[in-house]
Amino acid sequence: xxxxxxxxxxxxxxxxxxxxxxxxxxxxxxxxxxxxxxxxxxxxxxxxxxxxxxxxxxxxxxxxxxxxxxxxxxxxxxxxxxxxxxxxxxxxxxxxxxxxxxxxxxxxxxxxxxxxxxxxxxxxxxxxxxxxxxxxxxxxxxxxxxxxxxxxxxxxxxxxxxxxxxxxxxxxxxxxxxxxxxxxxxxxxxxxxxxxxxxxxxxxxx
Numbered sequence: 001x002x003x004x005x006x007x008x009x010x011x012x013x014x015x016x017x018x019x020x021x022x023x024x025x026x027x028x029x030x031x032x033x034x035x036x037x038x039x040x041x042x043x044x045x046x047x048x049x050x051x052x053x054x055x056x057x058x059x060x061x062x063x064x065x066x067x068x069x070x071x072x073x074x075x076x077x078x079x080x081x082x083x084x085x086x087x088x089x090x091x092x093x094x095x096x097x098x099x100x101x102x103x104x105x106x107x108x109x110x111x112x113x114x115x116x117x118x119x120x121x122x123x124x125x126x127x128x129x130x131x132x133x134x135x136x137x138x139x140x141x142x143x144x145x146x147x148x149x150x151x152x153x154x155x156x157x158x159x160x161x162x163x164x165x166x167x168x169x170x171x172x173x174x175x176x177x178x179x180x181x182x183x184x185x186x187x188x189x190x191x192x193x194x195x196x197x198x199x200x201x202x203x204x205x206x
Contacts (some may be wrong), residue, residue: 001033006042011036026070028172035069040183042068066195094097103181111180116152118144121151124193134180136194146172155189178180 006014014036043064056063105123112121119155124135142151150164152173159165166174169184177183177194185193 001036003036003040005056006036006040007056010061013058013061014039014065017065035098039068063129063132074161079158100137105134105136108180108182108194112136112138115141115176116140116144119152124195127187129187129193132185132193132195135196138194144171148172153190153192 003011016036018032024070030160048063048137109121109123112119118140122137124137125133125136140151140153146154148164150159150170152170153169154160154165154168157165157198159169160167164171168186168189174184178197182194183197185195189194189205
């Protein structure tokens with residue numbers, strides 16, 4: 001297959017990403033090849049229209065693919081727009097839409113604001129990080145607490161080793177996210193990106 005952007009290494013990375021999205025590994029080869037072709041076109045569009053070139057390395061590529069894939073799970077409208085083969089597009093959309101769709105971003109934002117009123121909560125698309133476009137961008141000071149009175153976020157590891165936090169995040173908050181189909185990626189001290197569990201990179205938060 002001749003691609004404009006993807007090479008053998010990057011295709012291997014994307015195939016791994018496809019395997020981690022629940023159910024996508026069961027797609028037939030024709031649909032997978034079609035996804036790769038259209039993802040390659042998507043990358044070519046990014047590189048042609050963005051001053052900040054996308055690196056063809058593991059994390060940028062997988063994040064870009066997850067964002068691209070979400071366009072399909074929203075009803076296939078994006079795929080219809082870019083498709084040059086209506087029959088293949090319809091087949092790909094049908095196959096993908098039978099898979100588990102990601103949880104609702106709108107519901108996530110609402111629940112976060114309700115349960116954690118002191119938390120800074122914004123749609124993830126506002127963060128401006130390429131490949132991270134669906135979910136929430138959150139943070140909080142020491143007054144943003146769990147029901148036990150301990151802070152949701154502990155960037156200086158005050159509570160490290162006491163069993164209440166996994167790294168810098170309260171275990172109760174991680175469970176709260178997982179129950180709703182979400183996971184977190186730590187961007188920097190005090191900044192967390194909430195993404196669907198199906199989109200989380202292998203190995204957990206980075």
